[in-house]
Amino acid sequence: MNYLPFLLAIIFLIVLLNIIANKLKIAYPILLVLVGLAISFIPNLPVVKVDPDWIFFIFLPPLLFEASWNASLKEMKKWWRMIGSFAFLVVLFSAFLVAIASNYIIPGFTIALGFVLGGIVSPPDAVSTAAITKFVKIPKSTSAILEGESLLNDASSLIILRFALVAVGTGQFIISHAISEFLWMIIGGVAVGLIIAFLFIQFHKRFSADTSSAIILTVIEPYIMYFIAEKMECSGVLAVVAGGLYMSKMKMTFMNSSTRLKSISFWEAFSFLLNGIVFFIIGLELPEIVTGIHSKGISITTAIWYGIIVTIILIVSRIISSFAGLLATIIFRPSIAKQLNLSINNYKGPLVLGWTGMRGVVSLAAALSIPLYLENGKMFPQRDLILFITFVVILLTLVIQGLTLPFIIRKIKPFKNLDEDIEDSRTKIKLGLKTHIYEQLKIKYENEDCNLKENIAMQRILKYWEDQSKAQETKWIDEDIKDVLIEIFELQRIYLSELNKDPEIDEDLIRQQIHQIDLEEERIKYIK
Template identity: 60%
Template sequence: MHTLLPFFLAMIAAIVLLNMWATKLRVAYPILLVVAGLLVSFVPGLPVVKIDPDLIFFIFLPPLLFEASWSISFKEMKKWWRIIGSFAFLVVFFTALSVALVTNHFIPGFSIAIGFLLGGIVSPPDAVSTGAIMKFVKIPNSTSAILEGESLLNDASSLIIFRFALVAVGTGQFIWQEAATSFIWMVAGGAGIGLALAWFFVQAHKRLPTDAPSDIVFTLIEPYILYWVAEQLHSSGVMAVVCGGLFMSARRMIFLNSASRIRGYSVWESFVFILNGIVFLIIGLELPEIVAGIKAEGIPLRLAIEYGFLVTGILIAARMISSYAALIATTIFRPGVMPHASSKRRRWMMPLLLGWTGMRGVVSLAAALSIPVTLKNGVEFPHRNLILFITFMVILLTLLIQGLTLPYLISRTHFFDGLLSEESELTSRNKMKQGLKQHVYEVLKKKYDNGLQGDAGIEKILKQWEDRAKASDDSWMNEQTKMVFIELLESQRKYLTQLNKDSSIDEEIIRQQFYQIDLEEERLKII
């Protein structure tokens, strides 16, 4: 323990420093973390990092998926649900099938079941890598929503494929009827369990005398409960976490107070950042042991690298084909739901960019590491080290090739020029603020102008909202005016909730204003 603790502390410090360096270099930090982990793994004398395969999913996946479901715009997900659904389910299955068929043909000893196992592992693009890259380029809300929604749901579909393939490899048989029934239960049951537990959690937050620290602690353990309960009932823990997270995210204004939301945002941001960083470092640190394993199996390293390039090429090709197939199908059957493009050329380039965003990462590594070392009969799991090595190669190649070139591709093609309008965003923001100002002023005039005339505090509030001016100090803020001000803040939240139903208003702008209101409420509490 005394040996491992300094090592893990050094890992966390390295994650933070590499993130700073990545920001300065304007590259996605997962790229540097993977490369750094690979380089550090060759330093002699370092402890070997080993994680129990049975625990890898449980440790990392629930909080990562839960946080992602809180960050995504559910309004945008509903708007683009057809494209998101096709990428999250149909494209994932097509990708896994392509990997299974090609690896079964080209890799000796790879059965269809093992090919599907590998396909389920490497088929889901990584939301963390895509999000880190998108910090340095601007893309339209529609494209961002499609990528975020896809990355949230495809984890569930790919891991279901992975689970079925794992059973098929272990038993040597696959019964379609049982698989179909099990699939329905895993999806529907997981969603139902997640929604039921999320409703219970919301009620518990509302009824218990919680404060900000206890609310945050509850939200940290809730994704683990969602995952564990669903898995105990032989359903999909991933679906439970995603559906439960989306349910709670949509109701965060109801069961969390302003202090819990503000502090929770910072805690979760740091927690998820560290988890992601550790996983990406582990990818590199695990490589020497994986290489030793494939050499022990008699597979030359050069041949294993070729297999890694082969599978990476399949993934890129399958995603490109799927992107263009989705565009063609949408153009023929549902042209009204197509994302806007200023020309046919740009419309037909959009699948190219969507196809080029398929970086792999956390979920693929977690799935690969969760493969048991031996089968139930004690026999060594077939080709486990080769699967791990190919997964590492896919992650490394997609991060380096696609991750480094995607920002350049977007900036050089000028594909989104004209689709991104700062004026449009400014108009939406001004519309929101103007409507909010008018709403508050009307509430004040209607409710307090006649009954509280002469009250210095109320007159100050009226003047502030009428003239958009801030008072020079807070000496006028007595208990009565503070109560009125907090009531106005709550009224603003209700107005913004209704305004968010307007499809022309970006939900991210609404969330930013919610955050400002929370900060104002917390400021009032300490006056």
């Protein structure tokens, strides 16, 4: 109970920082990591310790599940070559360079420890990238590549980390065993995730009738996928990603509209809170990490320089990989290159893609998960230094790349005619939907022998959708009218709140009416 006020204050601060970040139009992870750093210098703060074995299990499954739930599987299939190369080849390339460089520049750092560090810092963070790019417009293809990469690169980097930890603990690395374990981790992880997701979908269809139960089930599902996969010694990350993508594809068939609507808000808030807590955990542990570095005879200045060098390696390796991907597409996939208007002189797209390598929660969780002791009882070598370098990498990539990415996109304008493409697609979808609804209603209620076809209300509905399907102008409401309607909605809520004071009025009816008004307001906000 002594920690409760402190934890509540941290949660309040996370929310406050998000509000400030939205006002300033910067990504909230940037403020979180900066404030987390500042908080670490406040004296006499409670010492917050989390068992390294629990870090992944608490934070990673729900964050991966939420990202998988919102990802577009169709877009991922379309760009699978680019996603696969960034998620596996680029991660391996970055981890390799970090391992070689750290072995060379850091005294006492073996190649195995280098791969531990490389596996931790190699995957860019989806949450950080999404939070930063929401203030600028990027094409669907780029966002799909970033989303798909962030889902799969966590698995590849954590596989590298697992093998590196084994090499540090045992002092040996057997390639034949590593290959077989690697294949089992991938195939087994995907299979476990798909099987469990299928079973949960069947359970949802048959037993999960109310919204609250269905949402609670979605919370425990990623934990079960991750736990079973890890117990079978395959990739829990891939199990959660595969299961989440499958359930996302099927959610229209086993969830009702209310569950889908409410689960969106719940998962946004839940994942946001988890991200914030992880950043603050590393901030609160920073003083102890610094003490550990000093005990090993390493100065803070030297450790910061190590972090800067590793950050430069990561940024340069990703930019090189982006241009290598451009060149490979032009040479081996000329049809795709022509479709995307790619050329050897088109440096803007690869530059932006290479500059989106912000690190975040996964790297933090991976660093914190390093065991305190080896199996032989000895302390894990260089653990504090690895944690400190990880924090420096996250801080620098978030602040430097995160703050400059929107400026770079606006300055060099790498994406052409983005607004026109979006507006054309939106118009096509809206007009097609109106025509489809009118035709289906007409077929059902005019051609069938039913009582409704003579109903006056039904005739009005048919007339409305007939007019909508013939309308070529889809922009029927402007921003001024939106403001008027939103003001009316607020007046309605005030009236209902006052009416609710009447003891004769059923409060459930008031709540239902306010919910309908909220839904209508959300619909109005999204009309373009």
